[in-house]
Amino acid sequence: MIVMKVNGQEQRVEVDPSTPLLWVIREQLGLIGTKFGCGIAQCGACTVQLNGAAIRSCVTPVAAAEGQEITTIEGLSADTDTLHPLQAAWIQHQVPQCGYCQSGQLMSAASLLATNANPSDDDINAAMAGNICRCGMYGRIKSAIKTAASSDFYNAAEVTGE
Amino acid sequence: MNKWTRRGLLTTGLVVGGGLAVGIAIRPGNRLPGLAKHVASDHETLLHTWVKLGTDDSITVIVPHSEMGQGAGTALAQMLADELNADWSQVRFEEAPAIGDFANHSMGRGMLLAGVELPDMVVPSVQGLMIKTAQALDLQITGGSLSIRTTGEYGMRVAGAAVKQMLIEAAAIAWSVPPNSIEARESKLYHPASGRSGTYAEFATAAADIEPPVTPVLKTPDEYSIMGTRVDRHDIPSKVDGTAQFAMDVQLPGMLYATVRRAPTFGGGVDRIDDAATQGIDGVREVIRLPAVDGGGIVGAYSVPETVAVVAKSYWAAKRGIDALDIAWTKSGEEARSSETIFAQFARDIASGVDRQADVQLGDLPSAMTNAALTLEAEYQVPYLAHTCMEPLNATATVADGKCEIWVGCQNPLGFRSEVAAALGFEVENVTLHNCMMGGGFGRKAVADYAVQAAQLSAKVGKPVQLIWSREEDIRQDRYRPAITSQFKGAIDAEGNLIAWENTYVDKHEPAEAPLIPYQVAHQDIGHVASPTHVPFGAWRSVDHSQHGFFTESFIDEIAHAAGVDPYEYRAERLKDKPRHLAVLQKAAKAANWDVPLASGQGRGIALQESFGTLVAQVVEVSVAAGQTQVDRVVAVVDPGFAISPDGLTAQIESGIIYGLTAALYGEITIEEGAVKESNFHDYKALRMPEAPLIETHIINSHATTGGAGEPGTPGIAPALANAVFDATGVRVRRLPLNRPEIQLQLEDSRVAKAYSR
Numbered sequence: 001m002i003v004m005k006v007n008g009q010e011q012r013v014e015v016d017p018s019t020p021l022l023w024v025i026r027e028q029l030g031l032i033g034t035k036f037g038c039g040i041a042q043c044g045a046c047t048v049q050l051n052g053a054a055i056r057s058c059v060t061p062v063a064a065a066e067g068q069e070i071t072t073i074e075g076l077s078a079d080t081d082t083l084h085p086l087q088a089a090w091i092q093h094q095v096p097q098c099g100y101c102q103s104g105q106l107m108s109a110a111s112l113l114a115t116n117a118n119p120s121d122d123d124i125n126a127a128m129a130g131n132i133c134r135c136g137m138y139g140r141i142k143s144a145i146k147t148a149a150s151s152d153f154y155n156a157a158e159v160t161g162e
Numbered sequence: 163m164n165k166w167t168r169r170g171l172l173t174t175g176l177v178v179g180g181g182l183a184v185g186i187a188i189r190p191g192n193r194l195p196g197l198a199k200h201v202a203s204d205h206e207t208l209l210h211t212w213v214k215l216g217t218d219d220s221i222t223v224i225v226p227h228s229e230m231g232q233g234a235g236t237a238l239a240q241m242l243a244d245e246l247n248a249d250w251s252q253v254r255f256e257e258a259p260a261i262g263d264f265a266n267h268s269m270g271r272g273m274l275l276a277g278v279e280l281p282d283m284v285v286p287s288v289q290g291l292m293i294k295t296a297q298a299l300d301l302q303i304t305g306g307s308l309s310i311r312t313t314g315e316y317g318m319r320v321a322g323a324a325v326k327q328m329l330i331e332a333a334a335i336a337w338s339v340p341p342n343s344i345e346a347r348e349s350k351l352y353h354p355a356s357g358r359s360g361t362y363a364e365f366a367t368a369a370a371d372i373e374p375p376v377t378p379v380l381k382t383p384d385e386y387s388i389m390g391t392r393v394d395r396h397d398i399p400s401k402v403d404g405t406a407q408f409a410m411d412v413q414l415p416g417m418l419y420a421t422v423r424r425a426p427t428f429g430g431g432v433d434r435i436d437d438a439a440t441q442g443i444d445g446v447r448e449v450i451r452l453p454a455v456d457g458g459g460i461v462g463a464y465s466v467p468e469t470v471a472v473v474a475k476s477y478w479a480a481k482r483g484i485d486a487l488d489i490a491w492t493k494s495g496e497e498a499r500s501s502e503t504i505f506a507q508f509a510r511d512i513a514s515g516v517d518r519q520a521d522v523q524l525g526d527l528p529s530a531m532t533n534a535a536l537t538l539e540a541e542y543q544v545p546y547l548a549h550t551c552m553e554p555l556n557a558t559a560t561v562a563d564g565k566c567e568i569w570v571g572c573q574n575p576l577g578f579r580s581e582v583a584a585a586l587g588f589e590v591e592n593v594t595l596h597n598c599m600m601g602g603g604f605g606r607k608a609v610a611d612y613a614v615q616a617a618q619l620s621a622k623v624g625k626p627v628q629l630i631w632s633r634e635e636d637i638r639q640d641r642y643r644p645a646i647t648s649q650f651k652g653a654i655d656a657e658g659n660l661i662a663w664e665n666t667y668v669d670k671h672e673p674a675e676a677p678l679i680p681y682q683v684a685h686q687d688i689g690h691v692a693s694p695t696h697v698p699f700g701a702w703r704s705v706d707h708s709q710h711g712f713f714t715e716s717f718i719d720e721i722a723h724a725a726g727v728d729p730y731e732y733r734a735e736r737l738k739d740k741p742r743h744l745a746v747l748q749k750a751a752k753a754a755n756w757d758v759p760l761a762s763g764q765g766r767g768i769a770l771q772e773s774f775g776t777l778v779a780q781v782v783e784v785s786v787a788a789g790q791t792q793v794d795r796v797v798a799v800v801d802p803g804f805a806i807s808p809d810g811l812t813a814q815i816e817s818g819i820i821y822g823l824t825a826a827l828y829g830e831i832t833i834e835e836g837a838v839k840e841s842n843f844h845d846y847k848a849l850r851m852p853e854a855p856l857i858e859t860h861i862i863n864s865h866a867t868t869g870g871a872g873e874p875g876t877p878g879i880a881p882a883l884a885n886a887v888f889d890a891t892g893v894r895v896r897r898l899p900l901n902r903p904e905i906q907l908q909l910e911d912s913r914v915a916k917a918y919s920r
Contacts, residue, residue: 023476035410037553042844045552091394091398095402096397099397099398099401133552137817138850142851
């Protein structure tokens with residue numbers, strides 16, 4: 001029995017502890033927004049947050065989530081009626097094409113902005129280098145991250161942080 | 163041009179401004195039962211195969227194409243809504259169900275009109291029941307960058323205009339006024355003289371009784387209000403919150419998971435399996451041998467050998483299970499094949515020239531070569547490429563009681579349905595296919611092998627099965643972009659004019675015009691020899707244009723340098739009779755500041771390609787240092803005739819460029835011992851954000867015949883890149899990908915060698 005908090009809710013799953021977190025999230029918990037892309041932490045489609053840090057759930061054994069807080073795309077926004085500023089920026093810049101990688105892109109971007117609300121191009125490149133987009137929307141992703149970073153959400157957070 | 167046969171589903175056909183437009187309407191009383199059931203409620207009236215009007219004023223456009231990221235649904239809805247004078251905020255679209263009545267026969271029509279070759283069996287029916295042939299061919303396909311220029315131009319626009327006229331007529335009858343005294347705008351009808359007005363929805367039912375017009379009047383570009391404007395794509399909100407439904411996201415009660423493996427050497431089968439270790443893995447239910455399958459469809463026949471599958475309680479158990487199998491594969495006789503032996507075979511077959519078929523022969527090539535001041539020869543090679551859609555191949559099926567229900571993301575829903583039915587021995591009516599959003603398609607998802615496997619597995623285990631291919635299987639059992647060797651000989655006269663162009667390459671596929679050049683050259687001989695290999699091939703974004711664009715646009719660059727002329731000027735000089743080509747080329751050069759010198763170690767390259775009816779010129783800027791090439795900037799100028807959805811087109815060009823750049827920089831499927839060596843993104847790389855250039859896209863609306871959007875961005879990037887590397891270093895890249903040790907060594911030793919001066 002693994003006990004973890006997923007999107008703020010306690011979850012108990014009966015599963016082989018070596019099972020990658022990705023498959024537990026998708027198959028056991030039914031949170032299908034997190035995607036399978038490569039299985040070896042090369043593409044980032046499976047990115048979720050473990051205590052706020054972006055991780056590749058396809059290679060993270062569910063045992064590593066025991067007692068920890070997991071956030072998936074379904075939990076990115078604080079409530080379901082409101083878009084996270086990154087999601088709003090994604091729409092504003094019309095980022096997704098096929099959309100399959102975008103949950104992972106958003107979770108990586110959210111982890112970046114949580115610790116660096118005013119990232120440089122190099123910061124963005126470094127944080128996003130693990131997420132492949134085969135539709136090639138890197139320019140739009142970068143623009144959208146900058147738009148979100150300039151929103152009140154992050155500027156307010158920055159002030160509070162100081 | 164004769165009118166279309168006005169029976170059954172087919173109506174309308176007309177000439178607008180000298181052109182032909184075709185649409186399909188469902189005439190009152192002729193609604194097929196199979197279609198009528200897709201009218202969800204009594205409050206909806208199905209006026210047309212392409213549009214539904216709801217009593218809540220909603221307008222639903224039914225799109226007979228699949229969504230794989232290209233956003234065609236939104237652009238097609240724009241076309242219909244504009245002609246209909248609809249209120250865009252009330253317009254939505256849904257993908258047509260995979261039933262024959264929605265076969266996108268306009269696509270077949272458009273292919274004929276555009277002079278593109280279509281399978282012979284379609285051709286006799288130009289004046290006939292195109293929808294019947296489309297049904298027979300299962301032509302509900304998405305590919306060839308055709309959705310907007312066929313379904314959009316010949317279906318959506320005509321449908322929108324026809325429905326608008328039917329609504330006006332219905333209101334005219336109700337109000338007892340002449341139709342031409344009624345105005346339609348923003349989904350409302352107005353009679354200014356009497357002050358009366360009503361919504362489209364109020365007249366939808368009455369309009370369904372109106373005979374569809376034979377000659378609906380289409381708008382001229384100055385009347386467009388939705389076409390040509392930037393609108394938000396309707397599918398994007400679901401793609402930022404995780405709710406977009408891909409086939410892998412379907413979860414059925416009692417569903418099992420499966421994964422598959424085929425012989426790594428193409429053509430190999432299963433000799434024996436030791437599954438002792440697999441059976442010991444918790445969650446594994448069954449190890450299954452699936453029989454070989456012969457498939458077909460519009461992209462060509464294929465054969466899939468026997469396949470091994472593991473079915474389990476979870477994907478992870480299935481994956482561990484298949485990895486634990488000890489499988490002995492039968493020999494296919496291709497075990498000695500490698501990339502080296504394949505390219506050696508290509509060289510041999512080109513040299514022997516047996517059964518060389520000409521694409522183009524102009525003038526007197528041998529004399530021109532003899533009388534030339536200078537001749538130049540070059541040989542180019544490109545490797546096999548995989549598609550690597552972000553979403554690995556998958557399908558979810560449930561087979562029970564002689565019926566199959568299947569969820570899949572595919573580029574040919576009707577074709578997939580037929581193939582699933584054939585594999586199960588069912589009538590097609592007993593297969594229901596739900597086409598889901600695709601996490602990329604790029605041509606791979608036009609081949610039904612993965613859908614057939616899911617259905618076979620569900621039939622075997624008697625439970626719903628979700629089949630997921632591993633990324634390794636996805637890369638090793640693809641339908642690859644063909645490897646090609648292409649040899650050139652060019653000749654220039656004493657003034658540097660290009661007088662002769664000779665080109666022989668291996669293995670011709672589609673489209674036929676891919677190896678042709680737009681430049682004025684009096685003496686030409688372009689042809690090909692057959693050199694088949696055992697590697698399965700398929701359509702890959704931009705198909706043959708992706709290879710030939712690299713070859714021809716590199717070689718014209720080499721000739722320009724040999725002539726001592728700026729490669730942009732050299733191209734422009736040879737396009738005097740092609741104003742559209744010249745315009746995109748000139749605009750690209752201007753936007754990229756072609757005349758402004760770059761620093762040492764930097765270079766610019768240019769390329770021009772017409773594909774799928776759209777012209778694209780690209781200028782690439784690179785920096786080369788320590789053998790490494792960084793692509794700094796790409797300027798693209800695109801003339802699609804008219805950009806229906808400008809931001810959608812821009813996104814497609816950006817996407818096509820990055821897709822082509824991944825291939826040019828990294829893409830190589832290596833054959834070793836008859837099998838694919840690469841297996842995942844660590845050794846089959848994709849371009850990532852830090853390597854992505856700034857892309858600047860400019861659109862020219864020339865109002866020529868509408869071209870495609872999804873593929874034309876891809877062909878020009880590789881040659882523009884190679885030409886830029888030459889500009890920066892003097893190293894000519896004739897074999898892709900660029901990031902290979904031998905090229906990196908050459909780049910390290912390179913010198914800046916500009917044979918011309920700007």
